[in-house]
Amino acid sequence: MAEFAFKTCNSLEFGYFPSLEKFGVVHGFTCRTGGSSDLVPGGLNMALHVGDTKEKVLANRIQTAKALGYAPEKATTCAQVHGNNIIVVTKELVGRGAYDYADTIKDTDGLVTDLSQVPLMLFFADCVPVMLIDTKGKGIALVHAGWRGAVSNIAAKGAQLLHDRYGTEMKNIVAAIGPSIGPCCYEVDKSVWDKAKEFHDCFIPAREKHWFLNLWQVNTEQLEKLGIPGENILCAEYCTKDHNDKYFSYRAEQGKTGRLAAIIYRS
């Protein structure tokens, strides 16, 4: 927990990992308040696909960009589908979905890039954001790892893509697992258990035919298996359902809620 903290920039609050700042990246996990959403009054909903007023979401995004110091039109997004497709953000793709959901990169749950000043921005309400940073090179990655993405190894796939595309060495990757639903609250049934055979050690027995799934552990294990040193894997261990005052939570709010944005860019 000590590795995860909060900072306030231009009167907006962000969760972040202070130890990442020395690697030449700017990042943050937006909190739920301080914006102008209609969906969640006064909320900082960052996603265009959840029934909020478009102008209000764009105002929230512009306010966030100012706070973190990037050009809002360069934020690059994707339409997440709980898959494990990851796209390399090249110059032609910069800013896709920044202002218009119709323009976002389709069917994709992870982005990587080595471009400076190009924020990768994905949306979450309980699912797990995983950031990957090449501490010796330029590559960064951001993936959406809810249970489907996690059991299909999306975080490891992101790390592998950094290696294949930019020559990143696993020992030089630092990973950061952001605020998301914790094993304290994430009860799943047998349909999840059956599809996650590789990760049965990450399930804690609950009521009959139900388990609490530790998605933080699933992501950590697959990154370690790939050769990323355990000490390089930071985990916020900050449960969004328990901290619903701070973050949107799909489970705590029965699906009717906004989305936090996980944002990272190479400065």
Ligand SMILES: [Zn+2]
């Ligand atoms: Zn919890």
